[in-house]
Amino acid sequence: MTYELAIGDRSYSSWSLRGWLFFEKFGIPVKIRTCVLYTDEVQRLLADFAPARLVPAVRTPEGEVIGESIAILETLAERHPGAGLWPEDAAARIMARYMVAEMHAGFGALRGDCAMNLLKSYVDSAPSDAVLADLARIDLIWARARDRFGTDGPWLFGRYTAADAFFAPVATRIATYNLPVSAVARAYVAAHLADPSFRRWRAMGQAENLVQPSYYKPFAERPWPGPAPLPAEIAEGPSVNAACPYSGKPVTHFLRLDGRVWGFCNAFCRDKTLHDPEAWPKFMELLRSA
Ligand SMILES: N[C@@H](CCC(=O)N[C@@H](CS)C(=O)NCC(=O)O)C(=O)O
Numbered sequence: 001m002t003y004e005l006a007i008g009d010r011s012y013s014s015w016s017l018r019g020w021l022f023f024e025k026f027g028i029p030v031k032i033r034t035c036v037l038y039t040d041e042v043q044r045l046l047a048d049f050a051p052a053r054l055v056p057a058v059r060t061p062e063g064e065v066i067g068e069s070i071a072i073l074e075t076l077a078e079r080h081p082g083a084g085l086w087p088e089d090a091a092a093r094i095m096a097r098y099m100v101a102e103m104h105a106g107f108g109a110l111r112g113d114c115a116m117n118l119l120k121s122y123v124d125s126a127p128s129d130a131v132l133a134d135l136a137r138i139d140l141i142w143a144r145a146r147d148r149f150g151t152d153g154p155w156l157f158g159r160y161t162a163a164d165a166f167f168a169p170v171a172t173r174i175a176t177y178n179l180p181v182s183a184v185a186r187a188y189v190a191a192h193l194a195d196p197s198f199r200r201w202r203a204m205g206q207a208e209n210l211v212q213p214s215y216y217k218p219f220a221e222r223p224w225p226g227p228a229p230l231p232a233e234i235a236e237g238p239s240v241n242a243a244c245p246y247s248g249k250p251v252t253h254f255l256r257l258d259g260r261v262w263g264f265c266n267a268f269c270r271d272k273t274l275h276d277p278e279a280w281p282k283f284m285e286l287l288r289s290a
Contacts, residue, residue, distance in 0.1 A: 001061040003030040004044050008037040008055045010205030012170035012215050014116040017201055018069045019056025022076050022164035024197045028081040036210060049179045070104045073162050092149040096163040099141055099156070103166045108189040110134040114173045115215045118202045125177035129230035132180070133282040138170060138186050146184060168192050192283040193226030199279035200272070201227075207271035229276040240290045241261030245282040258287065 005023060006226035023030040033048075035041035035055065042055070049057040058075075059065050077085040086093045086236050110128035129137070145156040145163070152158040156167070171192035174181055181189070192198055209227035212240035235256035244251055244265035251263025257277055264270040271285050 002057040003028065003061060004033055004049075005030045006033050006035065006049050006052070006055050006057040006094055008035055008042065009210045009212060010034075010201055010208055011118045011210060012205075012212050013037060014111075014172075015054070015069050016056050017116070017169050018165050019058070019072055020201060021168060022069075022085065022162060023071055023195060024201075025160055025165060026076070026080065026085055026162075027075060028083060029079055030168045034208075037212060042093050054168065068104075070100060073100065073166075084152075084159070086159050087149065087157040088166060088260075089149065089157075092145075093271065095145055096157060096161055096170065096231075099163050100166045102141070103170070105136045107138065107170070108175060110138075114176075114179070116169045116171060116172055117176060117212075117215040117217075118205050121176045121222050121224050122178055122217060123222045125179065125219050126215065127177070128146070129178055133139055135179055135181055136174050137172070138167075141181065142167070142185050142188055146188065147197060152190065156188070160231075164192070166199060168195075169256055178222070178225075190226075196281075199227070199276050201274045202226075203276035203279050204268075206275040227278075230257060232274045232277050234270070234274065235261045237261060237263055241286055244269060244285045245280075247288050260290070262286070 005019055007013060007020060011053045033045055035045040046162060049059055051194065052065055054067060056069055056072060057065060057067045058072050066075050087096050098282050107126065113128060113131050130176060142156060149157045155161065155164045157163060171189040174189045175193055231234050232255045235254045237251065239251055239252045239254050241263050242251060243249065244263065245267045246269050249265035252267060253264045253267050254261050255270055255274050263275065273280050277283055
């Protein structure tokens with residue numbers, strides 16, 4: 001038995017991203033269960049996580065259910081004290097908890113006006129004064145954490161902590177809505193976009209290929225502001241490899257990269273790789289060794 005984590009669409013569900021990062025970044029094994037937001041799937045999935053009414057929701061190996069991302073974080077931190085979800089330093093931990101709580105309760109204008117959408121990036125999103133005020137506050141608390149505790153790494157407290165997981169969807173909003181922030185904040189946003197775990201999440205969202213019209217805005221678009229993926233395309237077999245790099249099962253779905261064809265055991269594994277090959281260590285190992 002392991003943890004189970006209920007999430008929504010990876011391209012749009014900012015709270016699901018936070019919940020997933022708690023497991024992914026801190027090496028806690030988890031089984032992911034997905035639903036499509038704004039469909040019957042949400043309540044069908046959450047029936048197994050009663051009384052949770054939103055994603056993310058977690059079921060512990062013993063069967064206890066946790067909703068609310070901040071409660072999920074505190075429970076994981078208590079149960080996995082060596083995983084490093086919070087900073088080791090007591091003063092840094094106070095600041096991290098403060099920032100996470102403020103994020104959980106606040107920044108309503110930014111969250112409301114700039115819904116997370118990892119499939120789009122805009123030239124100019126004409127932010128309101130309320131959004132600009134949220135950004136000024138975010139800039140201030142990010143700078144305070146970075147100046148005081150974050151000098152030995154790219155993250156708020158140096159190494160990656162749960163506070164970074166909490167602000168990951170804010171970083172994506174700043175990037176995709178091209179919002180004005182300081183140079184220090186821009187560097188922190190770039191660290192999120194380049195993070196391999198985040199890149200895997202985004203590639204899986206692209207593979208899900210779901211459209212939630214209310215998350216699309218009528219602004220001029222620009223290319224994705226994060227690292228450009230290696231150029232792969234869907235192809236026909238046969239492939240260099242007979243076994244899927246992820247499952248070891250026989251290959252049935254194919255892509256072309258570097259002039260060669262590579263196989264996977266299902267469409268989702270092919271497509272998540274297609275969208276960002278470099279984000280997948282097992283695939284890159286195969287590519288380099290073949
Ligand atoms: N306060 C919650 C927010 C969770 C939340 O708003 N989840 C959204 C998706 S990002 C949801 O479940 N929406 C489904 C619905 O409203 O039916 C948390 O911290 O986890």
